[in-house]
Amino acid sequence: MRFKGLDLNLLVAFDALMADRSVSRAAERMHLSQPAMSNALSRLRAYFSDELLIAHSKRMYPTPFAETLLPQVQAALATMEGVVATSRHFDPATSVRTFRVMASDYIATAVLFPIITRLATIAPGVRIELLLPSQRRIELLDSGGIDLLITLQPYVTPTLPSDYLLEDRYWLVGRAGHPALAGRVTQEAMLAYGHILVAIGEERLPSFGDAYLERIGVQRRVAMTAPNFAMLPWLLQETDWLTLMQGRLAHLMARNFAIALAPPPFEIPPLVEMAQYHVTRANDPGLRWLIDTIRTQAAGGSSRI
Template identity: 50%
Template sequence: MRFRGLDLNLLGVFEGLMQTRSVSGAARQMNLSQPAMSAALSRLRDYFGDQLLVTHGKRMYPTAFAESLAPQVRECLATIESMLATSASFDPLTSQRRFRLIASDYVVAAIIAPLLERLAEQAPGVTIQLISPDDHSSQLIVDGKADVMIAPEQFMSTDHPSELLFEEEHVVVGWSGNGLFEQPIDEAGFLSAGHVAVAIGSRSNAAFADRHLAILGKVRRIEVSASSFTTVPWLLIGTPRLAVMHKRLAQAAARMFPIASAPLPFDFPLMREMVQFHHTRAQDEGLKWLRSRLRDMAYDQKI
């Protein structure tokens, strides 16, 4: 299909080349032969009157024009994908749609796992692809490679709509055999205990709780730093360690692990967990349905 003389299939080729910076890599990604990919790049160069990618050593580098074109092409492809995925109506009982969700293991354990139990009956043909958050999660929304991202408010992009999914409290958790839980935990006992902290992503970003404890000046003795929320219970059992955990996750974990929880011995801010989606999908009936189900489950899981 052509638009103003441009074969629209070449937009996908351009995106593949910009991602891989390699003719052979883009060819493998798009299941094309290397000669076919080279020919497609040549057609792109002719159309735009620019080299787009130039070879230096063993790598290809985009020109300034290609860099300026890239976000427009991504936006165009995301809009097309949204158009193809969207219909005037959405019937969960008959839909075969696949939704791609960016969510932490905390959200998966506390909200998505119990939701999937319901969807087994309410939407038997719908599938969910879970994507772990990282430093590039927002870009997956921009590129149309994820449908929604669930994360604390500070991780939301201002370029796309987001809405409150739920507010979350934090509690102190520890092994149920930990003597500290035999009476209310005070601040001195909390700070003197060894702790498990959580650092997320390749840059070991502090989680919401750890970041706000630092802001409040609550200096703990960190004995273990975990890379995920759901590993924390394993690191508490049989030890005097404590951790600060989302209340919904603590509730879910207590059904499977011998852990106890107690209120934090000082005021602590609520975490606002948001859901974000591409602005071209604001009227997507399927995503409206999914966001509604997520909100319902978050409300039902509230302690």
């Protein structure tokens, strides 16, 4: 299809070339031969009268014009993808759609995994592709790189639509039989042991609970900083370390690991998780189905709060 003399498929090729900065890798991404991708680049250069990407030292570098063009192309592709995805009807039983969801390993383990295992029955053609949190999350929403971002309420971008998903509370977690967790936990007992903190993603953002205790001036002895929540029970069951963990995840992990949990001695506000998406997806019935499915799973799941 052409628009004002431009083959619109070339815009998809341009986006891939800018992402990979390599003709061969862009070709692999688009399942094309390398000569076909080279031809696409030549046609783009001819249409825009600009080199767009210049080869240097085995790598390609975008021209200033290409850098200016990229966000406009990504916005156009996201809009078109929204148009294609939006229909008057979405039937999960017959759909063959892939949803790209960015979420923490906490949300993935406690909420999304049970949904994914049920898809074989309720939506056999639907696939969920999970991505861990990235500092490019809003850029990926804008470009259509992800369909849905699940994030804490404080990190919601006000310029994009969002929906409430779930609420959870933090528990203090340690090995089974940990003396600090016997009976009502005191501040003295909690602070007498080393703690594992969690720093999430490329930005190494502290978990909501860790950030809150730091904000109110609670000083803990940090024994280790972990990159995710999934590794915590492995560390806890072999040490006297303690950590803060979301209720849904803590109770789930307590079924499979020798860990115990108790309410912390500090009142930590509940964490609120939100679903955020691009404005072009606001009327997408497929995405609405996914958000409603996640919310229903969260409502039925046990957070023990």
